[in-house]
Amino acid sequence: xxxxxTQAAQAxxxxxxxxxxxxxxxxxxxxxxxxxxxxxLLDITFYQDLARSAEAAKLDAVFFADGPAQVDNIxxxxxxxxxxxxxxxxxxxxxxHIGLIGTASTTYYEPYxxxxxYASLDHLSGGRAGWNIVTxxxxxxxxxxxxxxxxxxxxxxxxxxxxxxxxxxxxxxxEDDALVADPVSGLFADDSKIHPIEHVGRHYRVKGALNTPxxxxxxxxxxxxxxxxxxxxxxxxxxxxxxxxxxTVESAKxxxxxxxxxxAGLGRNPDHVKIxxxxxxxxxxxxxxxxxxxxxxxxxxxxxxxxxxLKQITGVDFSGHPLNGVVELDAFKDAGPAKLVxxxxxxxxxIVRREKPTLRQLIDRLAGARxxxxxxxxxxxxxxxxxxxxxxxxxxxxxxxxxxxxxxxxLFASQVVPILRKRGLFREDYTGRTLREHYGLPRPQSQFAxxxxxxx
Amino acid sequence: xxxxxTQAAQAxxxxxxxxxxxxxxxxxxxxxxxxxxxxxLLDITFYQDLARSAEAAKLDAVFFADGPAQVDNIxxxxxxxxxxxxxxxxxxxxxxHIGLIGTASTTYYEPYxxxxxYASLDHLSGGRAGWNIVTxxxxxxxxxxxxxxxxxxxxxxxxxxxxxxxxxxxxxxxEDDALVADPVSGLFADDSKIHPIEHVGRHYRVKGALNTPxxxxxxxxxxxxxxxxxxxxxxxxxxxxxxxxxxTVESAKxxxxxxxxxxAGLGRNPDHVKIxxxxxxxxxxxxxxxxxxxxxxxxxxxxxxxxxxLKQITGVDFSGHPLNGVVELDAFKDAGPAKLVxxxxxxxxxIVRREKPTLRQLIDRLAGARxxxxxxxxxxxxxxxxxxxxxxxxxxxxxxxxxxxxxxxxLFASQVVPILRKRGLFREDYTGRTLREHYGLPRPQSQFAxxxxxxx
Ligand SMILES: Cc1cc2nc3c(=O)[nH]c(=O)nc-3n(C[C@H](O)[C@H](O)[C@H](O)COP(=O)(O)O)c2cc1C
Ligand SMILES: Cc1cc2nc3c(=O)[nH]c(=O)nc-3n(C[C@H](O)[C@H](O)[C@H](O)COP(=O)(O)O)c2cc1C
Numbered sequence: 001x002x003x004x005x006t007q008a009a010q011a012x013x014x015x016x017x018x019x020x021x022x023x024x025x026x027x028x029x030x031x032x033x034x035x036x037x038x039x040x041l042l043d044i045t046f047y048q049d050l051a052r053s054a055e056a057a058k059l060d061a062v063f064f065a066d067g068p069a070q071v072d073n074i075x076x077x078x079x080x081x082x083x084x085x086x087x088x089x090x091x092x093x094x095x096x097h098i099g100l101i102g103t104a105s106t107t108y109y110e111p112y113x114x115x116x117x118y119a120s121l122d123h124l125s126g127g128r129a130g131w132n133i134v135t136x137x138x139x140x141x142x143x144x145x146x147x148x149x150x151x152x153x154x155x156x157x158x159x160x161x162x163x164x165x166x167x168x169x170x171x172x173x174x175e176d177d178a179l180v181a182d183p184v185s186g187l188f189a190d191d192s193k194i195h196p197i198e199h200v201g202r203h204y205r206v207k208g209a210l211n212t213p214x215x216x217x218x219x220x221x222x223x224x225x226x227x228x229x230x231x232x233x234x235x236x237x238x239x240x241x242x243x244x245x246x247x248t249v250e251s252a253k254x255x256x257x258x259x260x261x262x263x264a265g266l267g268r269n270p271d272h273v274k275i276x277x278x279x280x281x282x283x284x285x286x287x288x289x290x291x292x293x294x295x296x297x298x299x300x301x302x303x304x305x306x307x308x309x310l311k312q313i314t315g316v317d318f319s320g321h322p323l324n325g326v327v328e329l330d331a332f333k334d335a336g337p338a339k340l341v342x343x344x345x346x347x348x349x350x351i352v353r354r355e356k357p358t359l360r361q362l363i364d365r366l367a368g369a370r371x372x373x374x375x376x377x378x379x380x381x382x383x384x385x386x387x388x389x390x391x392x393x394x395x396x397x398x399x400x401x402x403x404x405x406x407x408x409x410x411l412f413a414s415q416v417v418p419i420l421r422k423r424g425l426f427r428e429d430y431t432g433r434t435l436r437e438h439y440g441l442p443r444p445q446s447q448f449a450x451x452x453x454x455x456x
Numbered sequence: 457x458x459x460x461x462t463q464a465a466q467a468x469x470x471x472x473x474x475x476x477x478x479x480x481x482x483x484x485x486x487x488x489x490x491x492x493x494x495x496x497l498l499d500i501t502f503y504q505d506l507a508r509s510a511e512a513a514k515l516d517a518v519f520f521a522d523g524p525a526q527v528d529n530i531x532x533x534x535x536x537x538x539x540x541x542x543x544x545x546x547x548x549x550x551x552x553h554i555g556l557i558g559t560a561s562t563t564y565y566e567p568y569x570x571x572x573x574y575a576s577l578d579h580l581s582g583g584r585a586g587w588n589i590v591t592x593x594x595x596x597x598x599x600x601x602x603x604x605x606x607x608x609x610x611x612x613x614x615x616x617x618x619x620x621x622x623x624x625x626x627x628x629x630x631e632d633d634a635l636v637a638d639p640v641s642g643l644f645a646d647d648s649k650i651h652p653i654e655h656v657g658r659h660y661r662v663k664g665a666l667n668t669p670x671x672x673x674x675x676x677x678x679x680x681x682x683x684x685x686x687x688x689x690x691x692x693x694x695x696x697x698x699x700x701x702x703x704t705v706e707s708a709k710x711x712x713x714x715x716x717x718x719x720a721g722l723g724r725n726p727d728h729v730k731i732x733x734x735x736x737x738x739x740x741x742x743x744x745x746x747x748x749x750x751x752x753x754x755x756x757x758x759x760x761x762x763x764x765x766l767k768q769i770t771g772v773d774f775s776g777h778p779l780n781g782v783v784e785l786d787a788f789k790d791a792g793p794a795k796l797v798x799x800x801x802x803x804x805x806x807i808v809r810r811e812k813p814t815l816r817q818l819i820d821r822l823a824g825a826r827x828x829x830x831x832x833x834x835x836x837x838x839x840x841x842x843x844x845x846x847x848x849x850x851x852x853x854x855x856x857x858x859x860x861x862x863x864x865x866x867l868f869a870s871q872v873v874p875i876l877r878k879r880g881l882f883r884e885d886y887t888g889r890t891l892r893e894h895y896g897l898p899r900p901q902s903q904f905a906x907x908x909x910x911x912x
Contacts, residue, residue, distance in 0.1 A: 070665055082668070089541075116537075
């Protein structure tokens with residue numbers, strides 16, 4: 001009987017929970033909140049401690065966003081970048097189970113270099129690497145790579161598809177049993193199981209093989225975060241986890257249904273594509289306390305920064321606009337979202353249409369988590385929201401985006417996670433060691449091993 | 457009096473000692489030697505333990521070579537590659553003082569990406585990063601990067617010079633005091649002290665600034681390992697430490713004198729260019745024991761591998777040649793070293809001219825450390841050699857290249873280092889925390905800060 005109920009609990013669909021780490025916290029004023037430690041923003045032990053807290057709470061992974069340019073207005077906010085591969089390697093050394101997801105750009109990396117970096121992260125972490133595949137929308141990046149202009153959206157996604165093909169071949173190029181390392185016979189590697197990939201495509205020519213044995217996970221976990229039509233079909237084809245931003249459960253449900261359907265249509269198992277919206281929790285022991293916490297953050301906002309962010313997302317400059325003046329939908333009518341992130345633009349327009357906010361209110365809505373879902377309330381309320389999204393086909397789990405560190409996450413770990421656990425929605429402990437095991441994803445075979453077998 | 461003698465000891469010129477880590481050891485059969493742990497070759501804790509041993513012996517740095525291709529014959533030797541930046545980041549997390557020098561190619565990296573990786577390594581290690589700047593001579597690399605052929609030697613060095621200029625500007629782009637992070641005023645960074653670099657050159661266009669605050673060391677320590685004329689003049693201009701391979705003290709002295717003179721001629725302080733030949737020690741408690749150790753390694757050599765290595769260095773294929781037949785100087789007369797590493801080729805030809813070896817003997821000479829200086833003897837003899845090179849103008853220190861790990865290094869650390877220390881040639885303990893401090897190198901000013909001051 002006890003056994004049966006344990007098995008039932010194990011069989012129950014489990015939430016995925018990642019900790020999304022952004023220097024200084026996800027609220028744009030997070031670095032200013034009392035208890036935030038701005039003097040430790042470049043101190044690796046601060047992030048190692050955070051990852052250890054996430055691991056103690058049995059989270060699936062920590063996640064770092066990235067982009068190869070200084071984009072945000074750095075004058076008012078802690079918006080520099082931590083290079084994810086190096087940072088995660090040092091975090092790997094301080095942890096044993098938690099997954100390590102880093103972002104890297106298909107537009108601004110060479111496939112051979114990227115394949116090596118992630119292979120190495122997977123080796124040194126014992127199979128915990130995830131790659132958030134982005135094409136880098138921000139126009140500032142291209143000028144750091146000798147390009148006169150940013151490749152178009154379509155061009156970036158075409159390159160991305162070929163890029164993923166190339167690195168997949170590289171990660172497959174050593175079959176699992178190519179490494180022998182037998183000191184007695186003197187055979188180090190069976191070179192008949194190491195395959196030059198001989199890739200020749202429209203954008204890349206890469207001979208291979210990779211110069212490192214196959215990694216514990218076979219391939220890192222493929223994560224994606226595009227929301228455009230191209231982005232969604234790319235994700236449906238390649239991604240094993242998808243990060244996404246939604247303000248409402250309805251919007252998330254539509255996205256969820258679309259992606260799962262597309263994935264199934266491509267012959268994939270929809271369970272192997274985890275949909276993970278962002279959630280930024282402001283937690284209080286009462287509703288009133290939570291609202292106070294949220295207001296304390298609002299009070300720290302610097303409108304110059306928020307207005308520069310709003311311009312970055314929408315292309316519209318609100319510098320002259322009174323903070324207490326209502327934002328008109330008309331303000332966006334001439335903003336061509338062509339070169340911007342269309343889904344993020346749409347999200348702002350939807351807020352304006354739905355809520356008719358003043359500029360101050362709009363800024364406030366975005367300051368918390370750049371358009372991700374913000375929940376203000378008691379631990380129970382936050383757990384209720386998570387469960388509701390999870391059980392109504394809006395999410396397979398969440399990217400948790402604390403407004404500030406470390407306490408902003410510790411509250412979630414100590415107050416919300418135990419409730420989810422009690423409800424049987426989240427693991428008591430890790431049952432595996434790799435990120436694939438945490439996410440319930442299969443370990444891919446090398447395509448060369450299969451080909452070899454098929455022709456044998 | 458005690459104080460005076462301490463000061464005298466402190467004032468005495470000190471050796472630099474790096475541990476050069478090569479998977480499986482520097483002897484090509486190192487991975488087969490009893491006690492080597494081939495099953496741990498991809499286990500980061502093995503390398504963390506090694507680095508901790510080196511740190512316990514107060515060495516200056518650990519060093520990883522690199523190249524973006526599978527070059528060596530992997531069938532018989534552990535010659536895959538560990539990606540240095542990730543690997544060193546995980547080693548940084550397990551150590552506190554030792555320097556971390558990684559190799560990366562100016563031919564196959566984008567400057568913005570490389571600048572970020574080393575900046576991050578320097579941040580997360582508290583100022584211990586070194587960059588071994590290579591142009592990558594092996595022809596296999598270009599095919600992994602879409603190039604029809606390898607850029608010429610001259611072209612590679614021309615790109616390298618501009619590349620170093622670009623990344624130097626990127627590392628200088630945030631002045632030291634640009635980061636403010638004052639939660640009270642809300643000023644995160646003084647953006648008047650963050651400089652777009654606006655680089656427009658023959659090979660690179662990079663706008664900048666870097667997206668991370670200035671690093672503890674200002675810039676990573678610049679290391680170089682070229683031996684050609686172009687390589688030497690590049691090193692004399694940019695390098696703060698130079699790795700080099702010499703079979704004799706005379707050859708090393710000529711190299712040393714040349715580089716120091718060139719550096720002085722460029723207005724640099726020659727003490728700020730450390731010349732570090734490789735040394736591979738076979739240590740026994742008696743001469744006979746040391747020779748036995750060396751012979752045990754020779755017995756493990758697999759000639760197929762050695763002959764493929766010899767072909768790689770010289771372009772000459774000795775597959776049909778009897779192992780006991782003498783190698784004629786004539787064999788190399790048609791070998792065009794144009795696309796190979798000329799200095800390494802010359803080193804082999806010099807051995808053949810000087811020693812008239814059989815193929816077996818030649819293979820043996822190269823198997824130990826790919827042409828680096830091999831010393832077989834007691835700890836005293838090895839310390840004597842080191843002191844002799846150090847005091848006769850042949851070296852400022854050494855890259856220690858153990859034939860195998862971990863015992864091959866532990867012997868050096870426990871037997872040779874104490875003798876050097878007793879002779880006053882090597883530190884009792886670290887006096888600083890950064891690699892620049894260990895090497896006695898100044899911390900560079902940001903060029904933008906100086907410019908700003910000059911025009912003020
Ligand atoms: C949670 C989340 C994280 C993201 N992180 C990054 C990132 O780190 N770097 C980046 O360039 N884009 C990031 N994006 C943006 C997308 O990856 C994508 O580049 C952008 O949405 C443009 O693609 P689309 O036009 O298909 O939407 C992120 C998006 C989301 C929802
Ligand atoms: C100790 C030492 C280590 C080296 N490590 C590397 C390396 O890791 N990667 C590489 O491409 N070349 C390496 N080299 C080779 C040189 O950096 C350089 O690329 C080569 O000598 C060709 O330059 P040159 O023609 O100026 O000699 C190394 C050389 C020495 C002496």
